[in-house]
Amino acid sequence: TPRGLRPLPDGMTPTGPTRFVPVLRSRTLGPRGVVRAGLEPLLARAATGDDVSVGEFVTRRFGAQVCDRLVQPLLGGIHAADVHDLSLQAIAPPLAQLRTSGDSVLLTQLRRRRATPATTTGGRPPGFTTFTGGLTTLTDALLTGTTVTVRTSTGATALDRDTDGTWQVTTSRGDVLPADGVVLAVPPHAATSLLGHAPDAVAALAGIRTTSVVTVLLALPRGATSGRGTGLLVPPGGFLRAAVMLTAKWPHLADLPHDLVRLSAGRAGEEDVTELDDQTILRRVRRDLRDLLGVTADPVDVLVRRLPRAMPLMEVGHTARIRAARAALADHPGLVLAGAAYDGASLGACVTSGERAATALAMTPQREAVR
Secondary structure, eight states, rough: OOOOOOOOOTEEETTSSSSSSHHHHHHHHHHHHHHHHHHHHHHOOOOSSSSBBHHHHHHHOOOHHIIIIIIIHHHHHTSSOOTTTBBHHOHHHHHHHHHHTOOHHHHHHHHHHSOOOOOOOSSSSSSSOOOTTHHHHHHHHHHHHHOOOOOOTTOEEEEOOOOOOOOOEETTSSEEEESEEEEEEEOOOHHHHHHHHHHHHHHHHOOOOOOEEEEEEEEEEEETTSSSSSEEOOOBSSSSEEEEEEEHHHHHGTTEEEEEEEEEOOOOTTGGGGOHHHHHHHHHHHHHHHHHHHHHOSSSSSEEEEEEEEOOBTTTTTTHHHHHHHHHHHHSTTEEEOOOHOOOSSHHHHHHHHHHHHHHHHOOOOOOOOO
């Protein structure tokens, strides 16, 4: 922030504060920003009309400082985009409901906390959790005891429907796989390349932009990041978007011989970071890490990973685009959309999206011959 590095206040969510006092104590906001944010209960008004951006809603309710200093680095960092472009309906459905009802965000959260029984354990639940063996722990567990075949490093190059109603998926290895149902859990640009037989769906999905990002994993000498917290979120203006001190964040990594740090770069509307060479990427993220946190140690090892067009941008109007695409696919039984590009990037949102897709396929009538 303009006032230097500040800890993330308790009760701060990607879409805004749910508690006022921690924001006040964090000194993230200036005096005017504090006063403006505290007026949110008085300024809450019911709004009509279509979807608006997260940035517009937060600025109207809490003021520009909350949006620029808290929501922009947090939510904008997660989605690699400007919060003034991101859809309130798609990113924060509960806030979209409060926008329509006119209820206060702060007072609503206060009522919810008072209605929630206090825990008897005496401790706070962890803010973050993960699998010690990585997220493949989840997918491996889901496959246990099944007869499902997973083909990794295999793309789908064509999707056609046979005369008997069976879907035919052609792979990058030349195989043709018959299927009664197909879930398109792929980025929008990949989906449109497979949906030539559904032009209305293609038109709707074509409105979803994506952006490219890179991640850099550094192994630093032990103690190089001590006292720097567990992570850093950076507002637009620099190359680095976020830094996570993995060794400090995850207890199961605490005994490693090195400090592990994951750095992220790339935002919508800026240069395509995936086109930069490894040395340029490494030099620029290390420069920002030095300037922001004072970390100057040379890495023992480095891993640079490029993710071209990997981040779908849920911009204003996103939910309407997805409804239109799914309505168009209703004319193609056994074909559904699911995944982060359509229903949200969080793990929970992806699981829910997958469950809905499975339910939709299970309710699809038996295939009929194509006429």
